[in-house]
Structures are given as C-alpha cells and as structure tokens.
Amino acid sequence: MISNTNKFKQLAEEKQSRIVNACISEFAENDYETASMNTVVNQAGISKGSLFNYFQSKSILYNHIYKLALREVKTYLRKVRDETAQLPFNERLSKIVDSGVQFIGEHPRLARIYFRLVYSGDSPNREKIVTELQAMSEEYLGNIIQDAMDRNELDPNLDKTQSVFFLDAVLNRFLKEYHEVMNQRSQDTFDKEEWIKGITKLFTKGLS
Amino acid sequence: MISNTNKFKQLAEEKQSRIVNACISEFAENDYETASMNTVVNQAGISKGSLFNYFQSKSILYNHIYKLALREVKTYLRKVRDETAQLPFNERLSKIVDSGVQFIGEHPRLARIYFRLVYSGDSPNREKIVTELQAMSEEYLGNIIQDAMDRNELDPNLDKTQSVFFLDAVLNRFLKEYHEVMNQRSQDTFDKEEWIKGITKLFTKGLS
DNA sequence: TGATAAATTGACCACCTGGTCAATAGTGCT
DNA sequence: AGCACTATTGACCAGGTGGTCAATTTATCA
Known part of the structure; x- marks a missing residue:
C-alpha cells in the first residue's frame, strides 16, 4: 500500500x-x-x-524509468573503473571514454534519456537529479584524478573540483556528439580513436 | 506580401x-x-x-526571436575578438570567457534561450540551427586558436577541429553553469576569476 | 461628415493532454 | 455453479493547445 x-x-x-x-x-x-x-x-x-x-502519475513513471537508466549507467561506470584501477591516467581515461561510447552503442535510448535529462528542460525533480548526477561525477572522476595525482601523473596542486568539471564537460559533450552522429549522420567520417587520443592528450598535458 | x-x-x-x-x-x-x-x-x-x-505560426515567431538573440550574441563576440586581437592566447581566452559572463549578466533571458536551444529539445529547425552555431563556433574559436598557433603559443601540429571542440565544450558548459548559478544559488561561493584562470591554464598547457 | 479600407479583436474550432472511475472481465475458492 | 475479490478497460472529464475568421474598431481621405 x-x-x-x-x-x-x-x-x-x-x-x-x-x-x-x-x-x-x-x-x-x-x-x-x-x-x-x-x-x-x-x-x-x-x-x-x-x-x-x-x-x-506521469512524473512517478518518469522517475521509475530514469532510475532504471541511471542504474544501468552506474553499473557500467563502476565496472570500467575497477577494471582500470591499475592503469596509468591516460590509458585509464581512454578506457573510460571508450566504455562510454560502447554504452551508447548498446543502449542508445537510455543514453538519449540521459542527455535529455542533463542538458535539457523540465523533467520533474530535475534540479535534485542533476545535483545527484553532479555528485556522482564528482566522486567518480574525482577518484580517477586523485589516483593520478597520488602517482604524480598529474599536478599534485590541481584544483580537483575544477579539473573534474572540465573533464566532465568534455566527456559529456563528446559522448553527446557521438550519440548524435551515430543516430543520424554519416558515421564513417567519425574517427573515434583519434578523438579519444585527443581527449587524453588534452588532459594529461593540461592537468600535469 | x-x-x-x-x-x-x-x-x-x-x-x-x-x-x-x-x-x-x-x-x-x-x-x-x-x-x-x-x-x-x-x-x-x-x-x-x-x-x-x-x-x-509559432515556429515562425520562434525563428524571429532566436535570430534576434543570435544577432546579439554575435555582436558581442565580434567585439571582444577584435578588441583582443593583439593579446597573447591566455589573456585573450580570459577576456573571451569574461565577456561571456558579462553577456549572461546583461541578457539573462537571451542566454537562457540560447542554452535551451543548444542543449535541449525540440525547437523547430533545431538541427539546422545547431549546425549553423557549430560553424560559427568553429570559425570563431578556430581563428583564435590559429592566431595562437601562428605565434607559436600553441602546438603548431594541433588538430584544430578537435581543439575547437574541446574549447567550445568547456566554455559552453562553464557559461551554462554560471548562468544557472546566477539564476538561483548562492552567488557568493562562485569565484569567477579562479575559474577563468583554471580554464585558460588547462588550454594553454593542454594545447601547447 | 461619411464612405472606404485597414487593423484589431476574441469567440470559436478541432485536437490533444494527464488523469478518473463505473463497468466489465478474469481468477480462485467452496 | 455461484460467490467474492481483483485486474483491466476505455469512455469521459476539465483544461490547455495552435490557429481561424466574421465582426468590430480605428485610420484615411474626399
């Protein structure tokens, strides 16, 4: 009841x-x-x-679906984090981006719901959800960066909040772009590997 | 007629x-x-x-308003680009971010329409508009980066498309965050200068 | 002033929305 | 078979949508 x-x-x-x-x-x-x-x-x-x-109600239904999508994403992220714990920062970052790409390939509709939620409009409890997602990202990417700082792969004086923000911004935007490209445009002109290389290079150099 | x-x-x-x-x-x-x-x-x-x-129709009206907003943004961007043509990359980038912040302060509603359009949903002609905006950004940030490459401030072998994309991602996301913070949360905890410093550092190092 | 033309109005249309609830169909038990 | 209880249905509701157009107001000019 x-x-x-x-x-x-x-x-x-x-x-x-x-x-x-x-x-x-x-x-x-x-x-x-x-x-x-x-x-x-x-x-x-x-x-x-x-x-x-x-x-x-509609909003209760939406909540159910959103939580389901989020659970799926979390499982994915946790898996790749644990599997790459021993790798150096640049390789680790590559794997993370790659797993994002893979997730989108396997769950395009869930990805779309996710992007809709993060970037857009007026889902119910949007603020609460986005705050929750930010905390999640802060914790997730924060750990990755902290590990790299501890190993002297990145500047130990980094502002972690900022670094996480920048990384999150680029990763999300890249995955969103990838998602849109997959959904409609000529997929052949999109050199995934080259982009992953570019991202890791920007951050390994930029945060060192 | x-x-x-x-x-x-x-x-x-x-x-x-x-x-x-x-x-x-x-x-x-x-x-x-x-x-x-x-x-x-x-x-x-x-x-x-x-x-x-x-x-x-509604969509024609929307188009009128959107174009109006875009015109305003363009004027702003053009102004800051020309005013900073002589500055080194990091200072120039700072000014650009700063002018974005200023624009949001002066035209919060236009900024909101812009972010809604870019990040969200289902405006009519969305695809066409977004492509147009991307071309604009490619041209604008592309020039900034090219100038810096020509002066040997950045790696002359940079993939320009990628660099522009990353820069665009971080700038847009930062401004969106700033916009949302301004609109609701405690504005005092937000150290604008510190963030601008962080952004310029990331890219001057990351793209050098 | 009166006639003609142009601008403005708002009641109205068909359609769609999230949500309700009396009526019906289905199930399990004695 | 008959009863009780639950699960399922879909016609229906109030309220909102973008858009229309005959009727009315306002402006123009002789």
Missing part, C-alpha cells in the same frame, strides 16, 4: 518489459512534457487505466 | 518591443513546445488574432 510501484512489480515479467520498453522509447523520443501517456499505453498494448493503476 | 514579418516591422516601435519582450520571456522560461502563445498574447497586451497576423 505504501509503495504503489509494487503493483507494477507484481505483474508478469513479459508485461513489465513491454511497458518499460514503451516508456523508454517515448521518453527517449520526446522530452518530459511532450511525451504522451497515450502513446505509451498504445505502444505497450495496455489500457490507460492500467498504466495509472501501476504508476499514479 | 512575400515576407510577412513586414507587417510586424511596420508596427509602432513601442508595440514591437512589447511583443518581443513577451516572447523573450516566454521562450526563456519554457522550451518551444511548452511555451504558450496565449501567454505571449496576454503579456504583450494584444489579441491572439494580431499575433498570428504578424507571425503566421
């Missing part, structure tokens, strides 16, 4: 994933205000009443 | 600016889909019929 997403969790798996799928598509293609519950309902092949029975 | 914004341009100046003002506010506070023509009309103190007489 307290948590009403229980109603949803008690559904048959197949039905759950039909619904989740429809939601992901809709929230990937439209931003929050424009996404339509009617479309979700039709896509999922259930009635409107049911959807609002499982999730009391 | 061909260009129907003529109808608008022939209005009394005072009325024009009342309308433009209302539009800027509405498009700054909401993204394209959510912005309401009714609100514009009420704010401007004119009838709906009139507005649709001056601009045949």
